[in-house]
Amino acid sequence: MLDIHPGLMIWTIITFVILLFILKKAAWTPILKALDDREMGIKANIEAARKAKEEADLAIEENRRKLAEAQAEAQKVIAKARQDAERLGEQLKAQYKAEADAARERAIKEIDLERQAAVNEIRKEITYLAVAAAEKIVGKSISAEDHKRLVMEGIQENFN
Amino acid sequence: MINHFGKTWNFSRIFLLTLLITLFSAFPVVTLEAAEHETTTEHAATEEHGEGHGNTLDIVHHLTDLNNIEILFWTFSLEKLHFEVGGIDMSITKPVIFMWLALLVLLLSFTIPFRSGKLMRNKFSHLMECYIIFIRDEVVYANMGEKDGRPLLPFFLSVFFFILTCNLLGMIPSGHTATGNINVTAGLAVIAFFTIQGMGIAKNGIFKHFKAMLPSGLPVFVIPIMIPVELVGMFAKPFALCIRLFANMVAGHAVILSFFGLIFLAQSIIIAPLPLAGVLFISLLEVFIAHLQASIFTILTVLFTSMTMHPSH
Numbered sequence: 411m412l413d414i415h416p417g418l419m420i421w422t423i424i425t426f427v428i429l430l431f432i433l434k435k436a437a438w439t440p441i442l443k444a445l446d447d448r449e450m451g452i453k454a455n456i457e458a459a460r461k462a463k464e465e466a467d468l469a470i471e472e473n474r475r476k477l478a479e480a481q482a483e484a485q486k487v488i489a490k491a492r493q494d495a496e497r498l499g500e501q502l503k504a505q506y507k508a509e510a511d512a513a514r515e516r517a518i519k520e521i522d523l524e525r526q527a528a529v530n531e532i533r534k535e536i537t538y539l540a541v542a543a544a545e546k547i548v549g550k551s552i553s554a555e556d557h558k559r560l561v562m563e564g565i566q567e568n569f570n
Numbered sequence: 571m572i573n574h575f576g577k578t579w580n581f582s583r584i585f586l587l588t589l590l591i592t593l594f595s596a597f598p599v600v601t602l603e604a605a606e607h608e609t610t611t612e613h614a615a616t617e618e619h620g621e622g623h624g625n626t627l628d629i630v631h632h633l634t635d636l637n638n639i640e641i642l643f644w645t646f647s648l649e650k651l652h653f654e655v656g657g658i659d660m661s662i663t664k665p666v667i668f669m670w671l672a673l674l675v676l677l678l679s680f681t682i683p684f685r686s687g688k689l690m691r692n693k694f695s696h697l698m699e700c701y702i703i704f705i706r707d708e709v710v711y712a713n714m715g716e717k718d719g720r721p722l723l724p725f726f727l728s729v730f731f732f733i734l735t736c737n738l739l740g741m742i743p744s745g746h747t748a749t750g751n752i753n754v755t756a757g758l759a760v761i762a763f764f765t766i767q768g769m770g771i772a773k774n775g776i777f778k779h780f781k782a783m784l785p786s787g788l789p790v791f792v793i794p795i796m797i798p799v800e801l802v803g804m805f806a807k808p809f810a811l812c813i814r815l816f817a818n819m820v821a822g823h824a825v826i827l828s829f830f831g832l833i834f835l836a837q838s839i840i841i842a843p844l845p846l847a848g849v850l851f852i853s854l855l856e857v858f859i860a861h862l863q864a865s866i867f868t869i870l871t872v873l874f875t876s877m878t879m880h881p882s883h
Binding site for chain 2 (some may be wrong): 414415416417418419421422423425426427428429430432433434436438439440441444446447510563
């Protein structure tokens, strides 16, 4: 165990050198290469995943932005529509009011005219009736001049 | 407690498994004791030895016997594999056999589960991948940087797994810890030494490498003192690596065997559960130490190599 035994030392060195050469050829080179390949693959996958995530993030951001834009647009459209509707309503209301007013005015005016016409008609009718009555009472026809004067006098008396 | 593979591992299951391993690891000691007893009784018959000597347990012999591999009740002798090359004893002893076993285990562990070049094929390759990634990211890249670390990665992975496997083979019943022999750790330290110096020279050139050993801005009269200091430091680093690994590996086994020795010391089976509980605890600790020492050896080699490759002064 402790005694010096150079043969054993030489055997150790020989064994180790053989081991190193055999294992290097048969084991370490392929295993280390496989490890490197796998790590490279993992690294590439991670890179790809990160890139995909970045793209997805961008897409999400884009979508979010578009959505916000669309919402703003919609809000604007709605607001505009409401405003338009309100304005139209106001306009229509004013128009209808004006029309109604005009119609009332016209009606009032017509009524007035009708009344005037009726009054005139009645007046004319009364005149004839009065003349007729007067003719009957007087029994004779008076001249047209007289007739007229009398009527006017009568009218003035009766209507004033 | 749920492990990575979805299976539930409760404490009792782990405890039973460890107890089983411990009992199995007790076999060689028991057989050793029995053999010892036989020899001593024979001795007693022939040389009239005193009574009670047969109850001693030769722990040192168990740790230092390099010529017999004991598997349960069978003993395989390696005496026939003794030979010399150029005056150096190049015998194939127990540590050599177990280093080759480690080589075989590693070769099988890193080829069959990893065949077809795909990772995560099964639980075992998943586990090994954890070790590899630990060594790569936490040890080599963290201390040397990816650029310098990548070409040396196979070397450091080999160092780590070779030491780890050698350490763990000692935990298997009838196993032997090759790293519990100072010659083996010395061999590893020599490899570490040449790597540390060699990479420094390869990176910075031979002149700059040795010049960088002396801190710049030193007064001229200090230089003659600093040269031997730095030279000692250069050899002290791998020497410390060698001793640390060796001592840690031997200590654990010595403690385990001492606990078993308590049973024979007390000469009673009633006391057995107590040392067994101690052995169980130390065995779990040993598994941890096996990993710790393998990673420490690797981390320090990486650090020293990194220091010579990137001298700060």
